[in-house]
Amino acid sequence: MDAITSHPRPLPEQTPTESLIEARALSFSVASSGGVVNILRGVDLKVQPGEALGLVGPSGSGKTSLLMLLAGLERPSGGTLRVAGADLAAMDEDALARFRREKVGIVFQAFHLIPSMTALENVAMPLEFAGRRDAFDRAEASLRAVGLGHRLGHYPGQLSGGEQQRVALARATVAEPALLLADEPTGNLDRATGGLVMDLLFGLRERLGTTLVLVTHDEALAARCGRVVRMEDGLLSGGVA
């Protein structure tokens, strides 16, 4: 494990002409008791910096697995994957953790806030991991940006679903990541609240110039992205998207 405490090692920066995400012949398989399951079967994908990509497709098509590979949460079984200039396949577990906290923000369907921590502490966490001294100031600003300046000291259990997802959104964007990954972010919310959360998400993305990959079943939601690709049976329709 590398030293990353309060002196983060800079990750390789991508050149302006380089794609933020570049996947070639990306495959991903898992071993199960019934044999090897090929989830991704040669995905080619390029996403430019600042672009918003909607990823749609039926359940089991491999959308979430692709998202996990992009976040460095799983390792590809084959092919190459560069995200924000980093070759994810070549990095160890803790380098990937460092990569995530510096370059990637993730919004989950089930929020995944830490129940024993306040909203402010939840949001400050990625910056604390990075050893940032201004973690709490920035977390507060981030929470204010999603309209939760009055909920800083509340625990997740004291917040509504929409508020929890807004905290998660603040947490995902507090480090101003190059890449924002969202996995069905409105799946656990009613339509009105979901709409409000998505407005916030797209607003933040635009303000920060963050690249967005949004996984959703909702075609209308996907349509808010600049580009939509469809995944079926482990392959992206239309080849290089």
Added chain:
Amino acid sequence: MSARAGAGFGGWPLAFRLARRELRGGVRSLRIVLVCLALGVAAIAAVGTLRTAIDAGLRADGARLLGGDVELRAGSQPVPDAVRGFINARAARTSDITILRSLLVAPSGERLLVEVKAVDAAYPLLGAVVLDPAVPLRDGEVAVEPLIAERLGLKLGDELRLGEAHPRLVALLRAEPDKAATPAFFGPRVLATRATLDATGLIQPGSLLQHSLRVQLPPGGDAAAFVAALRQAFPDEGLRLRTASTAEPGFSRFMDSTASFLVLAGLTALLVGGIGVATGVRAWLEARARTIATMRCLGAPSGLVLAMYLVQLLALSAVGIIAGLVAGYGLTWLAAQFLAGSLPVPPRLAPYPGPLALAALYGLLTALAFALWPLGRAARIPGAALFRDAIAPEGARPGWGVLAAQLAAAAALIGLVVATAGDPRFAAGFCAAALATLGLFRLGAAGLMLVAGRVSHRLRGAWRLGLANLHRPGAPTALVMVSLGIGLTTLTAIAQIEGNLRRQVEADLPKRAPNFFFVDIQQDQLARFDALVATLPGVEEVRRVPNLRARITALKGVPVAQVRAAPGSEWALAGDRGLTYSATPPEGARIVTGAWWAPDYRGAPLVSLDASLAEGWNVGIGDVVTLNILGRDLEFRIANTRAVNWRGMGMNFALVASPGVLEAAPHSNIATVRGDPAQDATVLRSVTDAFPNVTGVRVRDALETVAALLSRVATALTATASLTLASGVLVLGGAVAAGQRRRVRDAVVLKVLGATRGQISAAWAVEFGLVGATSGLLAAVAGCAASWAVMRFMLGSAWVPLWGVMAATLLGCLALALGFGRIGTALALRARPAGELRGE
């Protein structure tokens, strides 16, 4: 934690901060960890503190206990004049003590075996004797312990009989400052002057008595230097000297070995507690798996996750350990009250840092040795787990660094056990046995699950369901078996050991064991003695042998002080030994080497020696043993060695001399009398009335004294081992509680499918009954094996299986398992299907 992880996880301050936040969520699920640690630490802290407190009491009161700065034990012979002169020239004061046991006869004719302590005017050199009333003790008067007055119904002013004298009872002996140095083992104490003792006629050649001389040195005198000078001046006298700092070596040794056993019993509690720690921590971390995965997604390295939970675990362990130390210290007070009558000094109770720190270290190492595995696994939970159903990766192993740390903690724990034990070999054996027992229960569980998996599909109804529960993935079969089994194994082992020892002192009495030993029968009383006992009712057999007192001064010409005797054989080189002579081998003796002398042998002195002593002293046929008899050194050549059955309760002598040498020396005789126990009182009264100087010792009374001591040790061990069972029950409760969620779900689904409460209960009765029965069987077997090993290798004694204990173990295990299973089942059956299904 590995150095690698430590360097890269983001710093301890962050780990502490995150841990503090996490702890806000409460520690309910870790209560079992706290209690398990606290129980084990309490047991070890209590034993260690009590031992230290007793040692401190002995040290502080050493001189008072000894009754002087130095004590010289001279055995049955008075202190030689030359030695006395040397001492008198250097001492400030001296005091002569003589102790012997005899029968005290009440005016009613009732009699009791007592130890008479005859003292001079200088007694006691230190401290004070408390007589009630506070009268001076004159010649012709005695003071007795209240117990004697109670047993014999005495009142002050009564004329008693002691040997041939008729002293008057003038006071009750309330306190004796030096009682610990001269414990009245064979009977309660009678205090008299030396002139009173002389008048009894009990001091005869060959009498079993103990002369000692207490010495008080001038102010600033160095006891050790005094002892060294005395030994140097009289190298051949074989002087037995004690100083205040070694006042109670025998008791200290006894304390050491008892405390070692108790510490090991406490460690067993800690071991079971450790299993509770492991399962408690695992359940706790499983409940936090989503939090961990979220943190991993947010960029927390595995090292940070490990550090954060390690901090929490250590904080909670500290709470458990401190609670254990406090409870342990409290237990020490209770134990001191319980043991008050058995200890030579009041223990000096204080929170001694040494034993408390040791107990805390045991607790900490146990927590680490058992918790690092689940912690290491949790640290490897990937962020991707958030996207999957199963959060805890089945079969994941901790990193190598964590594994190394865990092994180091386990090794340190074993090292500490062995290093701090009185008997390191036994402690190492204990560790090996503990690991083997753990392995046995794991194997037993694996076997049970395998069989259940093989046969469950061939069965129907409750049996099929119960067996399926045993082997399904995540079934707590192994945990329940281990938690239940270890505690019961310990208790079984202790019960088997105690039962076997008790059998040996009580039930295993040889069928032909005598009812009485009569000692100090003088040569001129032999004919009358034989005639008398021949007329007594119920007497079936009388045996007599001559009895002399001898001290071994040299072996093969080497003074005994320079002989390096093997452990277990040194005792016979110190002090007086009984010696007899005989033309024929003792009845039942088995000659191991050499041959017995001819019945009419009258040549140079020969001796027959106990074979195990000969081996321990490294002597054999033809070697010379020098014996000091009545102040004269005589050389005996070893003619043969014999196997002596010391438990035979007959007259056993380590040394038997050939005839023709000792007959002329003044000596007494010992007789054994066997017959109808109903006539014991008549026989005792008749013999000791006719021969006031003769003392009768009832064999059964002596054995009861030993049994009472054994019983106290066993009680202390059982109490400590009960903590193991308590830990086990806690862990078992935790295991059942951990599976409760599944049990409720199963109950609901089964109810939905039409199962009756009876059918569901029966299935779980099968599951828990089989687990309990298998654990009980294994606990009985493992307990027997452990007790056999202790009896065979530590006590060098025979062992027989006690079927009652084994049956109790099996039934106890079954009852505990079924009891807990029943509670879990009853709670699960209460769940309402509708609510549970909506929740899903």
